[in-house]
């Protein structure tokens with residue numbers, strides 16, 4: 309087992325668990341993580357995923373010992389790490405709770421999540437250049453869209469690590485928090501997200517992601533159509549009725 313899963317109400321926690329290699333991401337870990345989360349993605353009783361590691365490492369990158377001796381034909385025929393796109397495509401909101409190193413594929417995994425909350429002691433970076441390669445799970449693409457060309461080039465070409473405070477400042481992560489409050493902050497955020505209607509939460513993250521992929525006019529039109537479609541849900545009726553009745557809504561995810 310490379311990942312430990314834990315259910316806390318409507319939140320599912322995935323703890324990456326390869327401590328000897330700082331949670332290096334190998335194929336088996338990817339398959340375990342995606343294979344377990346995929347069926348839960350369709351479960352209306354699951355409202356949020358939290359991906360986390362240990363205090364020392366969220367993940368120190370793709371597993372270098374798995375990759376080192378591969379040939380180009382291995383990489384192409386396996387479509388090596390193409391499976392991570394199935395993780396990015398999960399529609400349940402995903403929170404990355406980052407402590408320690410989030411490097412290379414670890415930083416890319418965090419960027420595939422919807423919120424990244426990190427201990428102020430965490431370190432982020434794309435050090436692949438130091439290994440003679442480049443980021444390969446979306447690092448050159450997602451990082452550039454998140455922080456812009458100037459910072460993406462700085463991180464990817466120098467391979468330098470940045471702390472969570474800088475990562476928050478440049479827009480790579482959502483929040484840098486004191487290390488001893490990480491668990492409480494993540495629990496609060498994940499529980500709050502999971503308490504909303506799942507269809508609305510999925511729609512919201514879908515529309516925000518769309519902003520990274522499309523032009524403004526198309527994105528605005530897409531958002532408006534999705535907004536309209538939410539009026540077919542019981543949660544829209546409940547949410548607005550509860551507001552008018554001055555009571556707390558009770559969402560059902562339909």
Ligand code: CO8
Nearest residue numbers: 328329330332368369370371372373388389412413444445
């Ligand atoms: N892969 C495999 N093993 C690792 C990795 C890794 N990424 N990172 C650390 N380890 C292992 C070390 O080899 C070491 O093992 P051992 O105890 O057997 O020697 C153990 O974890 C502890 O590591 P260190 O002794 O190095 O610990 P330090 O505290 O001294 O250093 C660092 C911590 C700075 C995190 C250091 O381990 C390091 O630099 N790690 C590698 C970081 C890196 O380069 N990451 C990028 C990897 S490449 C990548 O992610 C590409 C993704 C795209 C693939 C796409 C394919 C299509």
